[in-house]
Amino acid sequence: MSKMKVLIVSDTHGREDNFIKAIRQLGPFDRVIHCGDVEGQEFELRELAGCPMDIVAGNNDYFSMLPREQEFMLGKYRVWLTHGHNYLVYMGNETIMREACGRDIDIVMYGHTHKPVITKGRDVIAINPGSLSLPRQNGHVPSCIVMEIDEDEEVSFEIVYLE
Numbered sequence: 001m002s003k004m005k006v007l008i009v010s011d012t013h014g015r016e017d018n019f020i021k022a023i024r025q026l027g028p029f030d031r032v033i034h035c036g037d038v039e040g041q042e043f044e045l046r047e048l049a050g051c052p053m054d055i056v057a058g059n060n061d062y063f064s065m066l067p068r069e070q071e072f073m074l075g076k077y078r079v080w081l082t083h084g085h086n087y088l089v090y091m092g093n094e095t096i097m098r099e100a101c102g103r104d105i106d107i108v109m110y111g112h113t114h115k116p117v118i119t120k121g122r123d124v125i126a127i128n129p130g131s132l133s134l135p136r137q138n139g140h141v142p143s144c145i146v147m148e149i150d151e152d153e154e155v156s157f158e159i160v161y162l163e
Contacts, residue, residue, distance in 0.1 A: 004075060006147040010035035010083075010111025011131035012045070013060065018132040018142045018162055020048060026146055026160060031074070035111030035129065036083030042066060058083040058111060075149040077106040084110030084128070093119055093126045100124045107155070116143040116159045127157055 007029045012019055023029070032049040034042075036058025046053045057066040069082040080100055087096040089112050097119065100108040107125045115137040116130030130136075130143035137143070141161040148156050 003151060004030045004149040006030060006074065006149075007032045007049075008035070008109055008127065008129045008145040008147055009033070009132050010129050011037045011058065011114050011134060012039075012041065013037055013131075013133045014039035014041055015133040016041060016044060016048065019045060021162055022132065022144050022160070023048060023050065025162070026144075033081060033109060035081065035109055036066075037061060037111060038064075038066075040064070054081055056081050056083055059085040071103070071105070074107070074147075075155070076153045077149075077155060078104065080105040080108045082108070082110050084112040089113055089128070093117065093128070097121055097124050097126050100126065116145065118145070118157050118159065125155075125157070130159070132162070 029051050032053040034055040036056045037060045039060055042055050055066055057064045057068050071080050101123050110128050114131035114134055117128040119126040127145055129145040132142045135142050143161050146158045146160055
């Protein structure tokens with residue numbers, strides 16, 4: 001397999017300025033993944049991404065035709081993409097990680113909390129890119145995650161803060 005570079009974002013809430021900044025500063029990407037709460041901008045964001053893009057509906061995507069969840073392969077990794085609001089993520093990511101293990105998932109990607117997280121468990125990795133528009137972690141700096149899969153299919157994740 002050749003190398004793969006993936007941008008993971010969430011909770012843009014109808015604002016595209018930091019999405020554009022992330023694409024320009026950190027790209028190019030082979031794929032972009034959005035963990036929900038696009039608020040009607042899925043078409044604009046797909047156009048701006050410049051590569052294949054996966055998006056799920058978040059709790060603020062009221063009338064969206066986007067899927068609520070998706071499962072797919074990235075390299076050798078089975079990925080589950082969900083916004084996370086149905087899995088008690090405000091209380092921590094134990095519930096969503098347990099659900100991911102039950103689904104035989106390697107990596108679960110979620111949003112909703114607006115706080116970036118990378119948790120490497122024994123059987124599953126849980127990642128939350130935070131929010132590009134309304135960050136809630138200390139410092140309130142917009143964040144995303146850059147995921148890379150190398151030639152040996154080893155995966156790495158980096159939380160990136162946009163200034």
